[in-house]
Amino acid sequence: CVNDLDRLPTYDVTSASVYANAANYKPVLAKLYAGLAVTGQAGPAGRPDISNIDEGLSSYVRQYWMMQELTTDEAVISWNDGTVQDLHNLSWTSGSEYVTAMYNRIYYVVGQTNEFIREATDDRLSSRGFTPEELTNIRAYRAEARFLRAMAYMHALDLYGGNVPFVTETDAPGAFLPTQTNAQALFSYIESELKAIDADLLAPRTNEYGRADKAAAWTLLARLYLNAQVYTGTARNTDAVTYASQVIGANAYTLEPTYSNLFKADNNRSREIILPVAFDGLNTKTYGGTTFLVHGAIGGSMNAANYGVNSGWAGMRTTKALVNQFPDPTGATDRRAIFYSNGQNLEITTILNQFTDGYAVPKFTNITSTGTKGSDPAGDFVDTDFPLLRLADVYLMYAEAVVRGGTGGDLATALTYVNALRQRAYGNTSGNLTTLNLDTILSERARELYWEGYRRTDLIRFGRFTDASYLWPFKGGISAGRGVESYRRIFPIPASDLIANPNLKQSPGY
């Protein structure tokens, strides 16, 4: 009877048996990607990936979006969940559940990808008797897992400043205390990883939709180098030009002819999106992701049905700082101005519990490019994918890197790229620029990429995030805006991890 003590699960599989079967690698890879989209194994909620936070809030895209957008001039939120208002007020603490949840999401990806990479080493694979074709596929999966891990670490570098725990596939899961790395070391690691996987990644736009290819890694490298001055104190603009050029030169990705189609329910058909986080109203359900971005942006006199959903959550609006970047807010001139102003006040006097202060931003919708509603008949969950990496950003990165003095490119080409975006926006050449400087690039980035999760990083790179040189409504918690301490360029290490891991030291200022 003592043998009866060796009970094994019936429906779950153990790690030993999972990796014995080549067919299981792809569902594991799918989880690595799904970790950015859904919040758990039940969908929309239940069996969450990370705990200690409301599951809907724990979505990677939702968290990332809040950290990158609510902290800036691009977005305010009317809700009062926990310390969410601290984000726009730039007054968060190490106890903030948002600071903690984003961090936990990042390390969730790191942990899951490490596990897969550990089980997919050449050594282990060779002992499992797979066919050459299976091995080729699994090596590509492994390279994509390393890509996702590099991207997660890049978010750690960008959001938390790089003085963060560092673990790789050589650290088996357990109860050990990871060591703290630093920005320079983490930067080098991300750089080397993204380069190392180049051979195993598929050529641009030859991989399945939803999976990373070489262009995705290059785009991420370009972004890493463009921000190198912030991350390490050393500019790497020439490298940024190199990798941006590589993406553009591959001629695999092309601009979506209609800007607004990039954010619609069938944006999976776009050739501009280099890497999406995919959602589906029936099969990939979450209360985070684009479901949050579509519902949360609807309120006031907006008719939710016009956006393909059943309701507005009356949450996010924007400040006049963004609206004023456009020649006019109606979108008649620059079609990228997707604002809803009927009954909305441009000036914000009240953020909390009031939707009508600040223009609404129905940029993301659950309507397809042909005008039909998304697949969920109830209108709860959204089909729209979140464009994590797209070509327009690569164009702008190229231009910026050149303007910042990177070699290997030229201003004339840079101008062509920027004007390509402006021509799409204006429908003709009337909006074309003739010169480029840092200010025009930052403005152009706001107009092109607003609400897509770039703004905080951009403002920091341009030195306008914390100090008083650039103010927006309620920056620092007062309506006129004020400068805040420069240490807020990064978020603190969450208090919960400082406790769990005595190897960690808090970032300066916190």
Next chain:
Amino acid sequence: QGITVSGTVRETDGSALPGVTVQIQGTTRGAQTAVDGGYQLTNVPTSATLVFSFIGKTSQSVAVGNRSTVDVTLADDTKSLQEVVVVGYGSQRRQDVTGAIASISSNDFQKGNIVNPEQLLAGKLAGVSITPPSGQPGGGSQIRIRGGSSLNASNDPLYVIDGVPLDNNGVSGAANALSFINPQDIETFTVLKDASAAAIYGARAANGVILITTKKGRQGDQFHLNVNALGSLSVNSKLVPVLSADQFRDLVTNNTTLAATPEQKALLGTANTNWQKEIYRPAVSGQIDMSGTGSFKNVPYRVSLGYLNQNGVLKTSNFDRYSGAIGLSPKFFNNDLSVDINLKGTIIKNRFANQGAIGAAISFDPTQPVYQEGSPYGGFFEWVTRNADGTSVINTQATRNPVGLLMQTNDHNTVRRSFGNAVFNYRLPFLRDLRANLNLGYDLSSTTGQSVVPAAAAASFNQGGSITQYSQTRNNKTLEFYLNYVRDLKKISSRLDVTAGYSYQDFIRDEPSYASLRAEPRPVNGVLTDTVSAAGTPFRTQYTLLAFFGRVNYTFKDRYVLTATVREDATSRFAPNVRWGTFPSLAFAWNIKEESFLKNSKAFTLLKFRAGYGITGQQDLPTGLSDYPYLPRYTLSDLTAQYPLGGSYYRTLRAEGYDANIKWEQTEAINAGLDFGFFDGRLTGSLDLYQKNTSNLLATIPVPAGSNLTNQILTNVGNLTNKGVEFQITGTPYRREGVNLDLGFNITYNQNRITNLSKVPTPNDPGILVGTISGGTGNTVQIQTVGYPTNTFYLLRQVYNAQGQPVEGLYEDRNADGRITIDDRYRSYTANPKVLLGFTTQLTLRKLTASFVLRGNFGNYLYNNARSNNGAYRNFTNALGFLGNGVTNVLTTNFVNNQYFSDYYLENAGFLRLDNLNVAYDFGKIIANRYPLRASLTGQNLFVLTKYTGLDPEIAGGIDNNFYPRPRIVSLGVNLSF
């Protein structure tokens, strides 16, 4: 040819004594006395002698002679030397008991509308905290013995019924492990409180053990039928004070703080609806129980049938229970082999009311009507969003009509359970001191449940209604065997009682997964379909427990008793290298009364000192976790959490976080106690001091980021201490012929502290946030911190103005950083009561008996979430196109925004409750002058004295939100014997 003899058996105080065995000496024929103490025997030879016996009383033998009436009075067996106490794996003479054991038998149970067995105990025993269920029919109580010894894992005691330890993982759809037992079938409860008593149950005993024995037939009984019927009326006693419709209209129209927009004002209605009155009702419940006992040939039996129909005060809630039990206790081979067979079967049918209606009734706009002409939502008024083109759609963000929530939800289930066991107890003919005991038990249950919301219901109107289903089957098996050797060693004035045994238990749970359906099909991609999401992954889990145990009980000169136990336990839940655990105990008792200097004392009838030490364990995992926490597992995602790669959707495989070395939670406990009795046993009591240190707590804690596969895992971390004092005293201050007054009082003081919470020492560890409230998303108000009790409240200290009003948003800047932030929260008070108190009394005046139970908790606090979540002006208007009501408290605070973290909402929830008031009258033999009738009138929850401002101060967990109020209940019962 004999005569018919009848009579009445009374106690020395003159009150009737039911349940006394009356046997014709030398035969197997006999009878039991009925509730009025009466008995009747036919065909009694005049030469016969009748033997009257009852536990705790001195037996009497009376020669019949020519009398047709034989009345006797049975005196208390003051020495009680023969009294036997049920302990783990066997029984012991009361005098040999060394542990802290409390027991209570059917005579002392709470009375009235009792649904679940544990309600019989409430307020009766020191150290046993029973938080009665909410008003939900069939609800279960929360039971804590000497405080909770665990943080995340179960704090429920182990229940052992007729020798079979039950699975603590409850049956799906049932309140708790005991809810399948008809309280009427229970004879005694024995609570093993300290480690020395409980350690024989080793790894499952850390939270104490409750042994339950059910009623049995007795050898030689004549057939005896007992019928109990009870009818009850429950009424809701209190409502949350909210604004009336007129107050509400005035506020929205005129209040300048609220400053409602014209659009918001236009939403106001003209009705006057008290939503809370609309959702509650007076509820009538009834139960009828029949039991027959007797002896067929040589086989004593008891058969019982019960039916209970309980309606809740919240409309639509109902609980039906059909229960049956059969007990057979034959003896064979000159009584050397005794067999005890217990079979129980229960069918429960639940209809669960949608309890979301409770919160909705507080916050729903009182100016709106319940019903609205032409409403597509089943005729109910519901909030809609009107579009510019005049069409309207349901407003999915709005509060739903509370009455609609109730009437348009049919959430019901049926649970069938059968459990039972056969115990073979064999006294070896060649070694009379040795007996072998084999216990074979089973516990099977199946639950099927369904919740239907019609397509017209607003709650899922867009989806086309919903049908959700679930089911569960459980299959638990028990095999236990032990040998028991008892020997009196007269030469050395010693007595030895040795037990050694083996236990095997296996638990299987199966929960299939069902598709989530629409009540009415809707087009999906152009095809009408009724599936919202297909079935996910089914759940099946199994664990096995195995143990060897032993006990030695040694008594010297009837004065000094030593008990040592040990149990070697193994569980399949932990890895092979850590799954075995050893759980020893040692205890000592000194019967001081038996010493020469007290032996002849008239004042003392009992004086005994007890001391014990032991280690118990815990292997029950927090609910919802699988039984394989040490294994690296991959789980498959449901069909609604797939991920598309290249246009194909993949069900994903997720690596779960795990701790390969997870092991037992361990509780080390010491206990010292004194039992005493004075004045011929008229005053008895006991005093116990205890301390329990739990280490290797099974807790779900944040792990260092990057070190595992998720951010929190279940692991062994931290220590927790409970220490306390228990005092219990019962007395009979007045005793005359026919008049008797019994008083009982118990008080418990328990102090609970977390002494460590992390794997590595971290002096400034703020702790783990717990206690999620309603309001906002993921807001918590409690914290686990080293040096504080579990679930300590963690809030901001409210600052008040000169008028004593709370100032919105102004809190004490505890960390003096010049800003008021969430970091200024402080720790204070806890939901756990410091002091528990129970007071019982019973007065007998000839045929009238009156009793009450008064119960109180002190030092416990509650967070009034009903107020904090509905007590701000922002609750009345919003950006989402509907209005909401709030509590009248907002007029006092004038809060504009909800101040969830204000300690203004933390309230002292100490209370004194009149749990039970019972008056019974004995009508004697009324029908054909043969069948005795007894009637009783019971009031339950008649009043609560408390400072707490919410509905009820007694809410487990400390957060008062959406609480199904406990009704006031009046019951009328009759008992008839045949």
